[in-house]
Amino acid sequence: MPPGGNSDARQRRLTLVATILGSTVVFLDSTVINVALPTIGDGLDTGLAGKQWVVEAYMLTLVALLLVGGSLGDQFGRRRLFLIGLAGFGATSALGALAPSIELLVAARGLQGSPGRCWSPARWRSSPPPSRGPSGAGRSGPGPPGRGSPRCSARPAAAP
Numbered sequence: 001m002p003p004g005g006n007s008d009a010r011q012r013r014l015t016l017v018a019t020i021l022g023s024t025v026v027f028l029d030s031t032v033i034n035v036a037l038p039t040i041g042d043g044l045d046t047g048l049a050g051k052q053w054v055v056e057a058y059m060l061t062l063v064a065l066l067l068v069g070g071s072l073g074d075q076f077g078r079r080r081l082f083l084i085g086l087a088g089f090g091a092t093s094a095l096g097a098l099a100p101s102i103e104l105l106v107a108a109r110g111l112q113g114s115p116g117r118c119w120s121p122a123r124w125r126s127s128p129p130p131s132r133g134p135s136g137a138g139r140s141g142p143g144p145p146g147r148g149s150p151r152c153s154a155r156p157a158a159a160p
Contacts, residue, residue: 022082022119025089029116030059033109046102053106061113069117085118 037051044050073081092115096108 018082019119022086026062026116026119029093029112030055030062033058040102040105044099044102044105050102050106054102054109057106057110058113058116061110062116063113065114065117072118081118085115088115088118091115 033055037054040054041047041051069081069085076084089112092108092112096105096112099105099108
């Protein structure tokens with residue numbers, strides 16, 4: 001076994017567990033809020049429209065910025081982006097928990113979607129990593145030279 005091979009495998013497993021847990025928290029947060037909506041409506045004296053915005057503000061920012069996370073992961077490092085997302089998600093969750101009005105809760109939920117997007121695509125790349133083909137020449141993944149790997153690329157593959 002090569003030196004450090006066991007620690008590399010352990011590091012990969014820990015990375016996988018962290019990204020799975022991060023993704024779980026982000027997507028669970030988008031569904032678990034529905035359980036609290038009746039209490040939110042009563043506590044903040046809001047109707048159906050306010051409750052809908054509590055759910056949708058989070059989902060709109062999360063989905064709108066989801067692919068940007070891959071590009072930011074390339075630029076700043078996936079681990080750093082993951083940790084920034086963790087801190088930001090925790091801070092915006094606390095802000096939402098302390099919101100005294102429906103308007104502030106909707107704003108906090110909207111802000112919460114932005115660091116939430118850092119957890120899911122933090123492990124993705126906006127471009128596939130270079131790999132070496134049989135000739136040793138750089139390639140952009142499986143398939144013909146110059147074509148991106150469909151499982152790692154956020155960009156669509158070029159037409160044949």
